[in-house]
Amino acid sequence: MDLKMRRTCKKLDDSIMASGFLDSFDYVLCDCDGVLWHGPNPIPGSIETVQALHKMGKHIIYITNNSTKAREEYLEKCAKFGLPGKVEDIMSTSYCVAAYLKSKHFQRKVYVLGSTGITFELQKAGIDHLPVGPDPVPEDWVKWIPELKLDPEVGAVVVGFDHYISYPKLTKAASYLRDPETLFIATNRDEQFPTERNLTIPGAGTFVAAVETVSGRTAVSLGKPHKYMFDCIKEMHPDIDVNKCVMIGDRLNTDIMFGTKHGIKTLLVLTGINSLEDVHEYEKGSQETDQLLIPDYYLTCLGDLQQFIKV
Ligand SMILES: [Mg+2]
Incomplete structure (x- = not known):
């Protein structure tokens, strides 16, 4: 593989923030299981970070492959945890x-x-x-x-x-x-x-x-990494632009691939399915599909983003 084509995953840090990371998107596409919560338990720091992103004017879309709830039920769960949103901000495979x-x-x-x-x-x-x-x-x-x-x-x-x-x-x-x-x-x-x-x-x-x-x-x-979920979001939010979104997820072959395949920047958090070791394996991989599994950025948990948000 052409080495110039190889993607690498960087830890989100002060220098990336200084280059305008937070201004590079106005929509946050946020996976739920393994990013915001584990079943009934919120992941420490995640709720506060989403609240801070919302406060700085970012539009939060909760995008989950989990089909066990209807959108109204997800909205109820979000509200219980203090997460902002309306029903049109929830995108579920159900x-x-x-x-x-x-x-x-x-x-x-x-x-x-x-x-x-x-x-x-x-x-x-x-x-x-x-x-x-x-x-x-x-x-x-x-x-x-x-x-x-x-x-x-x-x-x-x-x-x-x-x-x-x-x-x-x-x-x-x-x-x-x-x-x-x-x-x-x-x-x-x-x-x-x-x-x-x-x-x-x-x-x-x-x-x-x-x-x-x-x-x-x-x-x-229909679920991530396929584009159908983005098409459904666009129907409800016609102003959404892939170039002004960030996809946050814990899974490489769904969340991250959803972003890399469709031109959306990606942030992996390590509170769910995949580890940094998994990313490093794909960085060494020789297949072109391996490149689709490499996020742009990673953080240990979503809560680690909060320190960079000044609101
Ligand atoms: Mg997940």
Whole structure:
């Protein structure tokens, strides 16, 4: 690879600040899990930093691949933590699913391997769906298979995060997808959830991979790093310009790639999925895709940005 093409990640410091970093953007695209909070717990310093950015006139957009909540529920969570924003400042993959189906003038029913975040957004968009929730493995699953009935109205399968994932759900999703006309949509492909604990928590990407494997089909993925989320933001904020945004995230193959692929400057924080060692590995990488995984800047945590903000 041409060495001139290689990207490097710099720690945000006084000299970068002096060169006008804070004036280089007016929109902050902020990932949530692993940046602002871990589940119910805010990450120390993150809330205060977002408040300070807002106070200096930056427009904050919360952009999450997590489909477990509708936008109103995220807004409630933000408000509980004292984060500024209105519903149009929240962009979630649950919303993107409804917007995508609406754009396709979808008139049939959706089979959702996911949660109420998605179905709530579908209902708001007037799109019919089958219920979500537990669909446990029957005691005698061999007998259950010939009795399984499919709803002939289903015309789309949506796969997101579903903590009730089960054999019957995988069977149904894959069976609906036998019809090549059935739309196949993935909210996102995040393999895991960030956690403070020494655990690996499966994310929606795990279930997407399972349904793709069993159905032999490839889902249309709406979440970061794909541009669809930016298009949805632009619909609500027509003045947004990629050159005047910064994307803040904890994950390289979603948040950072979302920025690097679409011309948005990127800031990695080390409170979630990826480490600085991961970045250094990609800096040494020989593939061009490795370059897309290298953020412009990093900070240990979002709270470390606050010292540079004078309001
Ligand atoms: Mg995250």
